[in-house]
Each structure stands twice: as C-alpha cells, then as structure tokens.
Amino acid sequence: MRPAAGWELQNMLLPMIDRQMSVEIVGSGSKRAIGRPFQAAAQLTTAAMQGIWLYEPTELVMSAQAGTPLAQVEATLASNGQMLSFEPIDLGPTTGGPRGTQTIGSIFASNSSGSRRITAGAARDNLLGIEAVNGRAELFHAGGRVMKNVTGVDLCRGLAGSWGTLAVLTAVTFKVLPWPEAAATLVYFGLPDDIGTEVMCAAMRLPYEVSGAVHLSQALARRLEHEGLRRQGRSITALRIENFRSSIGYRSEALKDALKVYGDPAVLDTTDSLSFWGELRHLSVMPYNRDTCLWRISTAPTAGPKVVAAIKRHMPAEAYYDWSGGLIWVEVPASADAGASDIRRAVAVNGGHATLIRAEPEVRASVEVFQPQAPAVEKLMRGLKDAFDPYRVLNPGRMYASF
Structure with missing residues (x-):
C-alpha cells in the first residue's frame, strides 16, 4: 500500500482493521532491519507522501510530508544556510542498507539523533507538530508551529521513538537552526577509554560551547574515511566547537589550555571538521558485517x-x-x-x-531487541498501545513480542 495523503491512508487501514490484519509501516525501508522481525499481512509505505509545504527561514520552522527524503530537507535548509540542529544519524549503512535514503518521518519515528544532541536536544525535542493516523484509522493533529502551542499531553514527544507502533506519521513540523559560520575540532590521540571520557566530560563543563564529543577505540579509528586521522593508528578523542568565525580561534586555544594536562591536540579546520563529523553521522566506523x-x-x-x-x-x-x-x-x-x-x-x-x-x-x-521495561513502565506502554492501536494492527511485535 502506497498512500499519497492522510485520508488515503485512513481508507487503506480501515479494511485491515475490520479483518484484524497486521500492517508493516515503513518509509523508505532504511530501518527495516532494526527491531524484532514480525509477519505482517501487508506493507504500508509513506514514500509517496513527499513535499515541503511550509518553510519560513526567518521563523526557523519547516513542515514536510513524512515521506520526504531527509536529503531533500537538508538540501533545502543548506541553500538558506540552515540545518537540522540535532544532526540525525543514518542507520542504513550499518544495518546493510544504502546510505542517505531515510525519510524525515522515519527520523522522528525512531528519534534518531546525532552528536549535536548534547547541546541541541534529541529529534523529539525539535519536533513541534505532527499529523498522523492511529490504529483506529483516525487522522489527528498535535502540536503546532511554535513551542508555546504545545499544551497538555505532548503527543509529539510521545510518538517520537515509537517506531510506527502507535501511529503512522503523515506530516511533521520541526525547528531548524542556522549553520554555524565556522567549526574546529580538537583531536587527542592515544587516550584509553576512561581518560577519553574524562576529557569529554571536562570539556562539556567549560564555557566554550562544545557541540560534539566522541571517543573512538584504536581499532575503530583505523576504519575512519578521514585519511589523516586513520593514519595515526591510535584511539581518538574529538571535541567540536562551532561558532562565529571570529571566536573559533579564541575558543579553541582556551579549550586547549584548559585541557593541557591531557596533551597537545591536533586541530581540524572547518572543512576537515565537516568531513569527520559527517562520516560519523553514517556510522562509518561500524560498517555492516554479518560476523x-x-x-x-x-x-x-x-x-x-x-x-x-x-x-x-x-x-x-x-x-x-x-x-x-x-x-x-x-x-x-x-x-x-x-x-x-x-x-x-x-x-x-x-x-x-x-x-x-x-x-x-x-x-x-x-532476544529482547529493545530494553526490557520495569512493570510500571510496561503497564503505561500497554495503555498507550491500547489507546492508539487497540486492534494491534501497526507494526505488532516490532518493539516487544508481547504487545
């Protein structure tokens, strides 16, 4: 099934509900290999629901159909010097799929957030409004175009990360931010895991607005696409600073001085920083491997x-x-x-x-793919499933076998 609009999706779900037949919900299929496998009577894709129908750069807000490719969203934003601040990660390549095929709806359905989450929040924190169809074939809206429109129960946050088990997102409205003028990345080599973590935590406590902090083991650093870092053959601890071009130099030097006890780091400029953090968004160091x-x-x-x-x-x-x-x-x-x-x-x-x-x-x-829940939390999750999908039509068993 390939609906092109919310009302069409409703009409497709109604006979499935009447017959109590399960439906697999997908966008482009980039995350099909994640979660528990289950048998469904039919597959429903939102891939035909495409298009950016609202974009106000001055208001830092965008609305798009759920099946709109993430690449299209980011290209449109980049043409205006803007970005998705939460830096969505691409799980396709590491699970055996192609790179760069995910949809904007799947990003919020899976709450996929990258390295900048530590300062910009997760995907759900940037989601302002949704249109969706639940397991009763009811089309509903939640949230709005600004945060102050969200009152009462925040359904946007509740549905983000539910992996299509509660409702099918048909449209999303979300915050965007300007691209920083410049970036620099401080890279420390050869630190063990505990010291690397100590460096990252120390950097986050300092007032220099570190927007990314990662540590790679020696073996993983050798898998990097960035040739200069790969050739080092040692573990990597990287700290990213993004700001106005005039302040990057000062912040980098101040951060180096504050962390001088950990050694003298290499510094990546804006171009190399974009390359390094860009490949981490695709989990390049964790390539697909059946072994x-x-x-x-x-x-x-x-x-x-x-x-x-x-x-x-x-x-x-x-x-x-x-x-x-x-x-x-x-x-x-x-x-x-x-x-x-x-x-x-x-x-x-x-x-x-x-x-x-x-x-x-x-x-x-x-095995349990997702974290087993405490009894009180599981009771709450079952209540949500009963409210949104009482007939167990949408992705049944994808997250948990029992519901």
Missing part, C-alpha cells in the same frame, strides 16, 4: 567505560562513545543471542539501557 552484532547503549557519561569493561570481560568488543560518553555503540562478535545476557547484565549493574541495532533476523527474534 558482528551492534548494540546502542545509553548510560551516564562517567559510567560508559565501566559498561564497556564489564562487556569485555565476557567477549571481545569495540566501542564508539558519543554524547560525551552518554551513548556507546558497541560492536561484538555474532552469536546465538548477540551477547544479550552479558550486555544487559553490564548495563543493569552500571545503569542505562541497551538496544540491539544489528543482528541476523533469527537472533532478533529470540
């Missing part, structure tokens, strides 16, 4: 190295730390359960939650 599984772990920044160390006691692992250490992409060898029992134990001891991003379908069918 490995990939986990996404969120935890407290200072707990990150402890989580990785606990995992390494049970299996080989390579870690890419983002969000100043609060987000960890962990690559482990493929196994029958993708290391789920040991990884979830490490996360439970140190705090946080883990999501299995890449594994073979039979593995994703046998």
Whole structure:
C-alpha cells in the first residue's frame, strides 16, 4: 500500500482493521532491519507522501510530508544556510542498507539523533507538530508551529521513538537552526577509554560551547574515511566547537589550555571538521558485517567505560562513545543471542539501557531487541498501545513480542 495523503491512508487501514490484519509501516525501508522481525499481512509505505509545504527561514520552522527524503530537507535548509540542529544519524549503512535514503518521518519515528544532541536536544525535542493516523484509522493533529502551542499531553514527544507502533506519521513540523559560520575540532590521540571520557566530560563543563564529543577505540579509528586521522593508528578523542568565525580561534586555544594536562591536540579546520563529523553521522566506523552484532547503549557519561569493561570481560568488543560518553555503540562478535545476557547484565549493574541495532533476523527474534521495561513502565506502554492501536494492527511485535 502506497498512500499519497492522510485520508488515503485512513481508507487503506480501515479494511485491515475490520479483518484484524497486521500492517508493516515503513518509509523508505532504511530501518527495516532494526527491531524484532514480525509477519505482517501487508506493507504500508509513506514514500509517496513527499513535499515541503511550509518553510519560513526567518521563523526557523519547516513542515514536510513524512515521506520526504531527509536529503531533500537538508538540501533545502543548506541553500538558506540552515540545518537540522540535532544532526540525525543514518542507520542504513550499518544495518546493510544504502546510505542517505531515510525519510524525515522515519527520523522522528525512531528519534534518531546525532552528536549535536548534547547541546541541541534529541529529534523529539525539535519536533513541534505532527499529523498522523492511529490504529483506529483516525487522522489527528498535535502540536503546532511554535513551542508555546504545545499544551497538555505532548503527543509529539510521545510518538517520537515509537517506531510506527502507535501511529503512522503523515506530516511533521520541526525547528531548524542556522549553520554555524565556522567549526574546529580538537583531536587527542592515544587516550584509553576512561581518560577519553574524562576529557569529554571536562570539556562539556567549560564555557566554550562544545557541540560534539566522541571517543573512538584504536581499532575503530583505523576504519575512519578521514585519511589523516586513520593514519595515526591510535584511539581518538574529538571535541567540536562551532561558532562565529571570529571566536573559533579564541575558543579553541582556551579549550586547549584548559585541557593541557591531557596533551597537545591536533586541530581540524572547518572543512576537515565537516568531513569527520559527517562520516560519523553514517556510522562509518561500524560498517555492516554479518560476523558482528551492534548494540546502542545509553548510560551516564562517567559510567560508559565501566559498561564497556564489564562487556569485555565476557567477549571481545569495540566501542564508539558519543554524547560525551552518554551513548556507546558497541560492536561484538555474532552469536546465538548477540551477547544479550552479558550486555544487559553490564548495563543493569552500571545503569542505562541497551538496544540491539544489528543482528541476523533469527537472533532478533529470540532476544529482547529493545530494553526490557520495569512493570510500571510496561503497564503505561500497554495503555498507550491500547489507546492508539487497540486492534494491534501497526507494526505488532516490532518493539516487544508481547504487545
């Protein structure tokens, strides 16, 4: 099914609801390999719902149909010197799909946020309004064009990150921001995970507006497309500063001086910074490989190295730390359960939650892909599912097997 408008989507869902037949919801299909595999009677794609129908550069707001390619949205913004501040990450290449095919609707449905999240917030924090169709085939609107229009229950935030299990997004309205005039990236080489995390946390406490803080293990740094950094053959801790061109030099020097105990960093200019952070948006250091599984772990920044160390006691692992250490992409060898029992134990001891991003379908069918919820939270999630999709039509079982 390929509806081109919300009302058409409603008409397509009604007979599926009457027959209680499940529907797989996709945009371009860039994230189909994420989540639990499930059998659906039909597939519904929003790919025909395309077009930017509102863009006011002076008001820093844009509205687009859910199937609009992200590349089109970003190209339109770039032509006016603007951007999506939360730097959406592309999970397609790391899960075996093509690069750059995701839609703007899928970005908010999966709450995909990149390195700039530490200063700009997640995708859901930039979502102002939505149009969607729920599992009752009801077309509804929520939010508006400015934050002050959002009162009461914030459905926009609630639906962001629900992976199409509560409603099908048909249109989204979101905030945009100007591109910074210039950027610089301070790169420290050879630091172990715990010291690299210490550097990132220290930098975030300083008043120099660091907008990106990542740490790559030695093995992952050797996978970088950036030749100059790859040739170093050592672990990398990178701190990004973005601001007016006149202040970048001062901020870079001040940050270097404040962190001088950790060594003398290399400095990437604006062009090299764009190249480096651009490839991280596509998880270039975590390429698709059927011999490995990939986990996404969120935890407290200072707990990150402890989580990785606990995992390494049970299996080989390579870690890419983002969000100043609060987000960890962990690559482990493929196994029958993708290391789920040991990884979830490490996360439970140190705090946080883990999501299995890449594994073979039979593995994703046998383990909990998303973080198991506490009973009180699960009860709330079941209540939301009952309210939005009582007939279990939309992506049933994609997030959790029991509902």
